[in-house]
Amino acid sequence: MRVTIDEDKCCGYAACLSVAAEIFDLASDNIATVLVEHPDxxxxxxxxxxxAACPTSAITIAEQE
Ligand code: SF4
Structure with missing residues (x-):
């Protein structure tokens, strides 16, 4: 699995942090960053x-590496 964020779509709502705080963080510019790109x-x-929770569909999950 590979997790990526489209920074142009991210609006800093932080829904991803509330669901998966170990995987995502919010940078000072209110754009989410991926802490764990290949989660297990x-x-x-x-x-x-x-x-699924991201309101702007900014997060892409590629099931294949
Ligand atoms: S990736 Fe989606 S849920 Fe996470 S901060 Fe950006 S807009 Fe919000």
Missing amino acids: GELRDQARAAA
């Missing part, structure tokens, strides 16, 4: 939940 185990479910 239960973090994968958190990554998928964060992508």
Whole structure:
């Protein structure tokens, strides 16, 4: 799995942090950053939940590396 963020779509709502604080952080410019680009185990479910929760569909989950 690979997690990426489209910075042009991210509006800093922080929904991803509330769902998966171990995977995402919010930079000082209010754009989310990916802390764990290749999550394992239960973090994968958190990554998928964060992508579903993002109001601007800025998070992409590639199931294949
Ligand atoms: S939920 Fe989406 S829009 Fe909000 S900070 Fe995370 S990536 Fe950005």
